[in-house]
Amino acid sequence: MNPFKEKPTSIENALQNWRQLYPKPYDKREVDPYTKTRIILMNGTEFEANWFSHQLARHTDNNDLRRDIALAREVEKQQQLKISLLKPCNETPLEHTIGYEQLAVDLTAELAKREKDCNVKKALDFALLEDFDHLYRYANLLEMEQGVYAEWLVGRYTEIMPGRPTISHHRYPMDNVRYGINAKKADKQTVLSTMIITAAEQQTMNYYMNITNFACSDMGRKLYQEIALVEEEHVTQYESLMDANATWLEMLLWHEYCECYLYWSCYMTETDRRIKKFWEENLSFEIAHLHKAAELLKKYEKKEWQEVIPDGEFPEPIFLHENIDYVRNILGSTVQFTSVKEDYQKIKDLPDDADFFRFQEITNPTTQIVPSHCVIENYICRKGQDYRYQVAPGPVEELQNRREDNTKVGRKPNAAQSTDFTCNK
Helix, strand or coil, X not given: CCHHHCXXXXXXXXXXXXXXXXXXXXXXXXXXXXXXXXXXXXXXXXXXXXXXXXXXXXXXXXXXXXHHHHHHHHHHHHHHHHHHCCCCCCXXXXXXXXXXXXXXXXXXXXXXXXXXXXXXXXXXXXXXXXXXXXXXXXXXXXXXXXXXXXXXXXXXXXXXXXXXXXXXXXXXXXXXXXXXXXXXXXXXXXXXXXXXXXXXXXXHHHXXXXXXXXXXXXXXXXXXXXXXXXXXXXXXXXXXXXXXXXXXXXXXXXXXHHHHHHHHXXXXXXXCHHHHHHHHHHHHHHHHHHHHHHHHXXXXXXXXXXXXXXXXXXXXXXXCCCCHHHHHHHHHHHCCEEEECCEEEEHHHCCCCCHHHHHHHHHCCCHHHXXXXXXXXXXXXXXXXXXXXXXXXXXXXXXXXXCCCCCCCCCCCCCCCXXXXXXXX
């Protein structure tokens, strides 16, 4: 599909009244896990579009341009609110969190498997193991506090077991910055992937930052606090991959194109008939926004949309599905890596005075105060072993012991064995 060739409707036609804006939520007991993750994905995508539009408005003094993007932005915000309200009242924040982490795992894996840029793929694979571990930590907290088994929430499509332990995620902030792409030279899928994953991780960080003080226990508040700061690291990593040299209106076009692509992907892969119609409706809204962005690009920068996105045809749709084998492979080969400036190194290759070790001493002076570790220790103390859902023993031998939470892997030299990152041919 090429959205530039579709006939757009009026942007104003998308404005809705209060009755239209309040949708029927999904049934948390019956919803397909990937319907739920698509909803979370598009909530984050709409937030990113809305926030970008606000930043654009704050960096131009042209009120005609401000007015044009204000109209589209109002529709975007209505879209986001309506999407967010598909979540039912009886789904707890912690249950919803499991959906966020399942999305992070399976979206990251899906993007990594198709990524042609080695730098981008390594970034995806690196953070994948961290989101995978977050799922495990939250799942243990959920069962301990609410008696809910996360394996049923994820439909047993995504394993729940340790990844790179969360205690090892805390890095010196300067080590989270990556090399950016050139959108004019990069593969279209690469440009889209950097935008999609940045929006998804930004939304996850926002959710955790906002939900931290609403958690029902000190243990929960502390876990959200810790993982929110890891998500800040992920946002720093992913946003640095994006093309920082594109103009504001070039990026406005890319944002609208990305939204069209994702709504089309959701429409093409959705299994719920009612939600499928919802994605189709939103796709039509975004096509109108895309054509307006192309119009603004031509009006103010004298550029045709083809100068920014030469081929408007969508890549293959993003398809959320199980990625158990892929995640196991990345876990087994790269768990013992950390990031250093724009690249990644094994812990054993770092000098003793490396910023990673210095920051670990600041943040984790003792393992007993680290929330992610305390959650598992408390669970083991109560139940005798941690909570997991696995199809087989984990690929990292040092993380297989269910009666002890390993705080050395990914953090101490030679705590596990790793080979290297791989690139797609």
